Amino acid sequence: MGAFYQDEDRHYVALDCIIFGFDAGELKLLLLKRKFEPAKGEWSLMGGFLKNYESLDEGARRILLQLTGLTNIYMEQLQSYGDVNRDPGERTISIAFYALIKVDENDRKLAEAHGAHWISINKVPTLIFDHNKMVEKALKTLRNKIVTKPIGFELLSEKFTLPQLQSLYEAINQEQLDKRNFRKRILETGLLDKMDEKEKGSSKKGAFYYMFNKEKYRMFAEMGFHFQMKVKKDALIKMNT
Amino acid sequence: MGAFYQDEDRHYVALDCIIFGFDAGELKLLLLKRKFEPAKGEWSLMGGFLKNYESLDEGARRILLQLTGLTNIYMEQLQSYGDVNRDPGERTISIAFYALIKVDENDRKLAEAHGAHWISINKVPTLIFDHNKMVEKALKTLRNKIVTKPIGFELLSEKFTLPQLQSLYEAINQEQLDKRNFRKRILETGLLDKMDEKEKGSSKKGAFYYMFNKEKYRMFAEMGFHFQMKVKKDALIKMNT
């Protein structure tokens, strides 16, 4: 350890988290009012500064923990943002992460104590700096990722019904899906275990609970098989004439 | 501008570039021997430190220019790496970029003057720090990206033949493709303009040159149509029994 690079510039590194949740049939973001200058009081992503003693992931998890009280959250690095003047205060690099949260299990009170609110993805206000750009990118990434990775379950409780799952896919992709085709496709993966129990909140008949079988998924993944839940047909470039 | 964040830590930010090229039917990387401590003399990606006055992209382009003499290179941000001890010298964040280069047009002498070498992707040596991890990730990302974005052309000269293009796809995906199906699929996009001229280096008959029509692609993209050149059939998780 030493002074190898002492002639080089050093930079503040912020970690900003785009936190997705799913509630009442809508995809939501956890946003808050910034509590310090500059831009105090404006809407913002949850963020903080990287410390010397922590890795990027550790830092992001620390920040998530502060806001939500949750550990063990699904989280991925999104992108780094480094325009020279992106932060009007001082030159700051931001490394953005996105996280998927089970809103039901979340301690809403803790979030609210931090001045955080769940806001529908369709009603995101103007955020500070380049945070709106980050949200856009995160949403795009989520939409792409959910096709090839079974991460939708991270947004639902451990037990969920197929109508709930379908409603999640519809909220993320902003389009209606055919019930029969959706069920067929998701069930033929063999990754969902049907429970005996029914959820009876939203219908008289009740819908059976299912659970995602992580073990099975890991097995298949190791064998080189991929999850796929394609939902909308891409409009492809084709000269048909 | 001021001292808003003065209690926070500041960090060295490195920019490391994974530079892909395509030559002699092989996908290659531009690698070099590190010229300063720590780890002087070991194989490494091209990198440098972010300056206060430049954005991340600008920094990455500056570094690419130094090594290759090229501007106007296709480049994308890959990922940031920030394990506390990833650099044994000092705590350094690295933001990795990958770039696609037309080797033919490149000034090889300049690259060699910097001690850089084109090395087949199948023969990448042990690199310093976490650079091998970066290469792995970049390769995966390239493989994914080339399916949905017409970026393969960035690795070929402006004029190229269909056998060359097919050979590129084969090199990236490490698998043989059917000539007829490949041609059919790539031509039916309507994005390739056939030239009158033939390339006669690698066969007696000669293969017609084509050019990628960027204008047409941009038009289609704006209209919401997507490029797709799927090449290998995914092994999907399915319970067939």
Next chain:
DNA sequence: ACAAAAGTGTTGTGCGTACACCCATGC
């Protein structure tokens, strides 16, 4: 004339899509 690479069409089938009715239950 022959070797070496370029170029060209057709057929079968598996997968995705479209679509309508019965079921269970609470009120």
Next chain:
DNA sequence: GCATGGGTGTACGCACAACACTTTTGT
């Protein structure tokens, strides 16, 4: 008994994969 959401099967068409022979030309 009726309203509400849950659950189920099939038929059609298209897009993808498999496959073999002819053409050109340099030597």
